[in-house]
Every structure is written in C-alpha cells, then in structure tokens.
Amino acid sequence: MLELKIELAPQRKEKPPADKLGFGKIFTDHMFVMDYSVEQGWHNAKIKPYEPLELDPSVMVFHYGQAIFEGMKAFRTQDNRVVLFRPEKYISRMTNSARKLCIPEFDEAFVVKAIKTLIDTERDWVYGEEGTALYIRPFIIATDPYLGVRPSHTYKFMVILSPVGAYYAEGFNPVKIFITDEFTRAAKNGLGDVKTPANYAASLYAGEKAKQMGFTQVLWLDPVEKKYIEEVGTMNVFFRIGDEVVTPVLHGSILPGVTRDSVIQVLRNWGIPVVERTISVDELFEAHAAGNLKESFGTGTAAVISPVGLLRHGDREAVINEGKTGELASRLFDSITGMQYGKSEDLFGWIADVR
Known part of the structure; x- marks a missing residue:
C-alpha cells in the first residue's frame, strides 16, 4: 500500500484578489509528486512545496510526447465546505x-485520496467568490533519458493547483465559432478520445488562424469526409x-467529456430528449435556415457551459438565438454550478467533500 508523505512549504505565497486570478496563471504553494519504475x-508519493522540475534534456516526453493530463475543479460552497x-x-x-x-x-x-489531501493542504487557495474555483491539473510524463521510439520505463505523476476565475474573457456570453474543413485534429481510433498534449498541439495552428479572424475557437469536422461535426477545440x-x-x-x-456526460444526465432527468448521433454541418445550416x-453550446470543465452565438463555415454564417445566451444553456449552467457551489441539491451524487 502506498504511503503519502507531506512536506510543507516554509513560507506561503501571497494570494491575489479574486478579480485578478484569470485562468491558469497562478499556482499554489504545494504539489503532489509520485514516481514510477519497472x-x-x-x-x-508525496505532497511537497511547488517548485521547478530538474529533468535531463533527453527525457522521452520532450522527444516523443508520451504524456497525459486531466483537468478538474474544487469549489468552496455557500456553507464553506x-x-x-x-x-x-x-x-x-x-x-x-x-x-x-x-x-x-x-x-x-x-x-x-492524494488529490483530496493536497486540496485540504491548500484549502485557503479555494476562493469563495462566485465564478472562482481551484483548477486541478493531474499529469504524467515519460522520464527515461533515452532517444528511441518505445514506451518509457520511468514516469513522473504530478498534480498542480491553480486558483481561477472565468475561462473566457467573454464570461458567460455567446462565443463565435469557426468551422474548419481545411485542417483536421484527430482520426477515429487515434488520440482524439484521450487527454494527451498531442491533441492540443494539433489544434493550435487552426485555432490561431480562427482568432485572427475574430473567432473564439475552431469547431472540427471529421477527417475523412470533412462534413460531420466532431468537437470544439476545448469543448x-x-x-x-x-x-x-x-x-x-x-x-x-x-x-468523452465529463461535463458532456453531466449535461446529458441532467437533460434526461428534466425529460428533455437528448440524441447522440452523427450531425453534418449541412444539417446545422439547413436547421438554421428553417x-x-x-x-x-459547448461543455467542458473549464467553462462548464459556453453558449455559441455564431457559426461560420466558408461563406455561410448562422447567428443562433439572435446571438444571445439561450434559455437551456442558462438553465444547465445554473444547475451544474449550483451543485458545485452547494446552492442546489446534488441529485446525482457528484459532489465529494475534500474531508
């Protein structure tokens, strides 16, 4: 049985005010680290002060991208849990x-259990202001100092924490999405269904081109026929x-998004029909025309619910709900964040106390 050791930082960082948090820019005093060897x-396994890593330049993660990560959140509820x-x-x-x-x-x-212990150690970093959270980033990297294509024999598992505000500068307002058929991100049975840095590296170029045109993110189509909707860059x-x-x-x-799964369960609990199927980009524009x-709306851990106000594909453009946040998106956002902040009943057993 693994033992979790705790080494506390001798001095704590100064915490910024809630309105200065941004997203992913500030990190707490401690992190979790665990090693693997054959x-x-x-x-x-230990909780230790947050500090830079010292790695050999030849470690395999730098050269072959063998790495995974997750993104989770902790919240301070209305009753201070x-x-x-x-x-x-x-x-x-x-x-x-x-x-x-x-x-x-x-x-x-x-x-x-280790994540709960880490957050308990850092509970002062869990802000109580509306819209704030403690973002949790578990990740594993390959650490063999070796140049050659094979799985590593050693790994490092880490968890770092970042207090955050809203993910999008737009806040809970509709975003503009560009549908690309010039670039593709992932193919069936590739890496599209896992949280690995390669997925996000593959999205950068198209995402930057979309931002230059005034869009928030790219919506990807299938890589074969380039006609079926897949997902947005981070949602x-x-x-x-x-x-x-x-x-x-x-x-x-x-x-397979956790927020996606949560939204489907909430909608079905409300008696609203939810269908998981292929959707062509032509079907969307035909539905809009009719x-x-x-x-x-998009769903993801960082933004929870992100309303979409405009879709652009080639020379076609669809303004959705007059570019305003829809009733269902608002209701879903209130429902899920209500559970997260303890403002409404947890009907699904999704909320776990840190201690």
Missing part, C-alpha cells in the same frame, strides 16, 4: 488515457434542434 512500480466535482470520473478517464499512451496504470482510489458541443438536443456520438475521435436551430 522495479518499484508507483512509489515515492471545500468540494470536488465527480473526481472518480475524471481519474477513471485518466486511467483510460494512460492505457492508450502505454503508461502504467495507477491506483485510482489512492490518487483521488464538446451540443445543438438544440427543434424539440431535442443533439450532440456528436462518441466514436473514437471525440473526447428556424429550427434554437441553441448551441
């Missing part, structure tokens, strides 16, 4: 990512067409 398995949202679901997804990247699997229950995507909500089916190139495309 001989010892996962070992040397510190809680996590669906931690087991996120860590289970990380296990699936590890398997596909040939990274040794780990004890999920121990990792969840799964949903469309309210007529009386039902439609989202692309998971088929090996789309990340007045049936009522809403669109």
Whole structure:
C-alpha cells in the first residue's frame, strides 16, 4: 500500500484578489509528486512545496510526447465546505488515457485520496467568490533519458493547483465559432478520445488562424469526409434542434467529456430528449435556415457551459438565438454550478467533500 508523505512549504505565497486570478496563471504553494519504475512500480508519493522540475534534456516526453493530463475543479460552497466535482470520473478517464499512451496504470482510489489531501493542504487557495474555483491539473510524463521510439520505463505523476476565475474573457456570453474543413485534429481510433498534449498541439495552428479572424475557437469536422461535426477545440458541443438536443456520438475521435456526460444526465432527468448521433454541418445550416436551430453550446470543465452565438463555415454564417445566451444553456449552467457551489441539491451524487 502506498504511503503519502507531506512536506510543507516554509513560507506561503501571497494570494491575489479574486478579480485578478484569470485562468491558469497562478499556482499554489504545494504539489503532489509520485514516481514510477519497472522495479518499484508507483512509489515515492508525496505532497511537497511547488517548485521547478530538474529533468535531463533527453527525457522521452520532450522527444516523443508520451504524456497525459486531466483537468478538474474544487469549489468552496455557500456553507464553506471545500468540494470536488465527480473526481472518480475524471481519474477513471485518466486511467483510460494512460492505457492508450502505454503508461502504467495507477491506483485510482489512492490518487483521488492524494488529490483530496493536497486540496485540504491548500484549502485557503479555494476562493469563495462566485465564478472562482481551484483548477486541478493531474499529469504524467515519460522520464527515461533515452532517444528511441518505445514506451518509457520511468514516469513522473504530478498534480498542480491553480486558483481561477472565468475561462473566457467573454464570461458567460455567446462565443463565435469557426468551422474548419481545411485542417483536421484527430482520426477515429487515434488520440482524439484521450487527454494527451498531442491533441492540443494539433489544434493550435487552426485555432490561431480562427482568432485572427475574430473567432473564439475552431469547431472540427471529421477527417475523412470533412462534413460531420466532431468537437470544439476545448469543448464538446451540443445543438438544440427543434424539440431535442443533439450532440456528436462518441466514436473514437471525440473526447468523452465529463461535463458532456453531466449535461446529458441532467437533460434526461428534466425529460428533455437528448440524441447522440452523427450531425453534418449541412444539417446545422439547413436547421438554421428553417428556424429550427434554437441553441448551441459547448461543455467542458473549464467553462462548464459556453453558449455559441455564431457559426461560420466558408461563406455561410448562422447567428443562433439572435446571438444571445439561450434559455437551456442558462438553465444547465445554473444547475451544474449550483451543485458545485452547494446552492442546489446534488441529485446525482457528484459532489465529494475534500474531508
């Protein structure tokens, strides 16, 4: 059984005010670290002061990209508890990512416990202001000092924490999305359904081109026919067409988002029909022309719900719900964040106390 050691920082950092947090720019006093070797398995688990890493220039993560990560959040509730949202679901997804990247699997229950202990150590960094959270970034990197294409024999598992405000500068306002058929991100049975840095590196060029044209993100199409909707750069995507909500089916190139799964469960609990299927870009613009495309929104851990106000594909443009946040997107945002901040009942057993 792994033992978790704790080494506290001799001096704590000064915490900025809540309105100066931004996203992913500030880090707490401590981090979790655990090592792997073939001989010892996962070992040397500890919480220690946040500090730079010292790595050999030849470690395999730099040259062959063998790495995975997750993104989770902790919240301070109205009654001053510190809680996590669906931690087991996120860590289970990380296990699936590890398997596909040939990274040794780990004890999920121990990792969840270690994350809770780390957050308990850093609970002063969990702000209570509305919209703030403590972002949790678990990740594993390959650390063999070796140049050659094979899975590493050693790894480092780390968890760092970052207090955050809103993910988008726009806040909870509709974003503009550019649908690209010039670039593709992932193919079926590739790496599109795992959280690995390669997925995000593959999205950078198209994302920057979209930003230069005034769009927030890119919406990807399938890489073969370039006609079916996949996902947005950092979000799964949903469309309210007529009386039902439609989202692309998971088929090996789309990340199985935890927020995506949460939204589907909430909608079905409300009695709103949700369909997971293939959706063509032509179907979307036809639905818009017929007045049936009522809403669109993205889902993800960072933004939770991100309303989409405009879609552009080539010379076609669809302004959705007059460019305003839709009723369903608002209701979903209030429902999920209400559970996270303890403002509404946790009907699904998703909220876990840190202690």
